[in-house]
Amino acid sequence: MTATPYSASGAMPKAGRGAADTGPRITAFETFATPLVGFVRLTTEDGAQGWGQVSTYNADITAQVFHRQVAPWALGRGIDALEEIVAEIPEREHKYPGTYLMRALAGLDTAAWDWRGKALGKPVAELLGGSAGEIRAYASSMRRDITPEAEAERMLRLRDAHGFDAFKVRVGAECGHDVDEWPGRTEAIVPAMRRAMGAGAALLVDGNSGFSPARAIEVGRMLEAEGYEHFEEPCRYWKLEETAEVARALDIDVAGGEQDWDLENWRRMIEMRAVDIVQPDILYLGGMTRSMQVARMGAEAGLPCTPHAANLSLVTLFTMHLMRALPLPGRYLEFSIEGPDYYPWQDELFVESPYDITDGRARVTDAPGWGVEIAPEWLSKSTYQKSEADA
Numbered sequence: 285m286t287a288t289p290y291s292a293s294g295a296m297p298k299a300g301r302g303a304a305d306t307g308p309r310i311t312a313f314e315t316f317a318t319p320l321v322g323f324v325r326l327t328t329e330d331g332a333q334g335w336g337q338v339s340t341y342n343a344d345i346t347a348q349v350f351h352r353q354v355a356p357w358a359l360g361r362g363i364d365a366l367e368e369i370v371a372e373i374p375e376r377e378h379k380y381p382g383t384y385l386m387r388a389l390a391g392l393d394t395a396a397w398d399w400r401g402k403a404l405g406k407p408v409a410e411l412l413g414g415s416a417g418e419i420r421a422y423a424s425s426m427r428r429d430i431t432p433e434a435e436a437e438r439m440l441r442l443r444d445a446h447g448f449d450a451f452k453v454r455v456g457a458e459c460g461h462d463v464d465e466w467p468g469r470t471e472a473i474v475p476a477m478r479r480a481m482g483a484g485a486a487l488l489v490d491g492n493s494g495f496s497p498a499r500a501i502e503v504g505r506m507l508e509a510e511g512y513e514h515f516e517e518p519c520r521y522w523k524l525e526e527t528a529e530v531a532r533a534l535d536i537d538v539a540g541g542e543q544d545w546d547l548e549n550w551r552r553m554i555e556m557r558a559v560d561i562v563q564p565d566i567l568y569l570g571g572m573t574r575s576m577q578v579a580r581m582g583a584e585a586g587l588p589c590t591p592h593a594a595n596l597s598l599v600t601l602f603t604m605h606l607m608r609a610l611p612l613p614g615r616y617l618e619f620s621i622e623g624p625d626y627y628p629w630q631d632e633l634f635v636e637s638p639y640d641i642t643d644g645r646a647r648v649t650d651a652p653g654w655g656v657e658i659a660p661e662w663l664s665k666s667t668y669q670k671s672e673a674d675a
């Protein structure tokens with residue numbers, strides 16, 4: 285498919301070229317998508333390629349946004365202009381602010397970083413100023429439909445099998461307005477996890493926008509009494525003042541920001557200290573370039589960055605590279621523990637999985653780019669689309 289962008293005037297917008305447009309010209313973008321996952325392949329005029337990913341979920345819709353509103357602004361540009369292109373697209377598409385544009389932009393950005401890594405023979409972490417190596421991971425539960433006893437039991441199994449020493453469970457209910465998943469679950473799971481995992485374990489919880497400030501502060505006091513160290517998204521995430529009120533009242537670190545895709549909103553959050561830990565999701569936010577910007581903003585204000593990475597598509601690998609390069613990294617990498625029963629689509633995405641936790645740690649290898657290969661069988665079953673530059 286040739287790019288056919290539409291504008292109000294009906295005129296075909298053209299990507300402009302400027303002083304930053306050095307390096308090989310970007311000549312093609314291909315997407316390989318299912319409703320759940322979408323990969324992007326970028327090709328330059330010399331035939332070199334890089335692989336990236338748009339955000340998971342409604343990835344087929346995101347692929348349409350990608351070809352219509354992202355690819356046209358990058359085709360024909362020099363690969364060195366990536367940072368300029370990433371800054372320009374939200375302005376060119378300013379009538380369409382929101383998550384879909386950023387989910388799509390992330391596909392361009394992450395493919396370009398892989399291209400750069402492969403061109404230089406270095407892992408992306410190194411290009412961002414970091415290095416290959418290990419990252420402490422925390423075992424992250426995605427479930428609330430699980431009893432405190434069953435949750436503690438599987439965390440113990442994971443500790444023994446992989447050496448995890450940090451664990452996150454869910455409290456409240458998603459956008460729950462102070463109504464728990466079932467009555468008393470929060471009061472039960474907080475002490476149950478501490479009893480099961482012992483005094484030395486790092487314990488975290490995620491409220492997923494579940495609480496009012498008053499209830500969040502009450503839950504926070506319970507967490508503090510049990511020595512928890514991370515209270516994520518206590519209040520409705522779009523109510524920055526509510527989260528700020530909770531962060532001010534509590535000693536425990538309040539974390540948040542996974543849904544936030546707007547850099548200006550990030551600036552406000554950091555300025556008002558709505559959170560103690562910033563948690564951008566690389567693929568919701570628009571890629572590595574923008575995530576490094578948020579991490580730097582946080583670091584300048586003294587706030588560490590513990591990105592959100594809730595599944596084992598490429599987002600966790602991107603996060604591993606980012607964490608190895610962050611100016612002020614958080615204590616650990618979020619590592620989803622859910623298996624095929626919860627995420628049946630995760631399997632068979634890669635020729636070789638980049639996700640192995642040993643001694644509680646994940647590893648960024650020194651392979652060029654992301655250091656991973658998408659499985660050809662998976663690609664052959666996905667929906668394919670291509671946008672190409674004019675000759």
Ligand SMILES: [Mg+2]
Pocket residue numbers: 490492516517542592
């Ligand atoms: Mg969360």
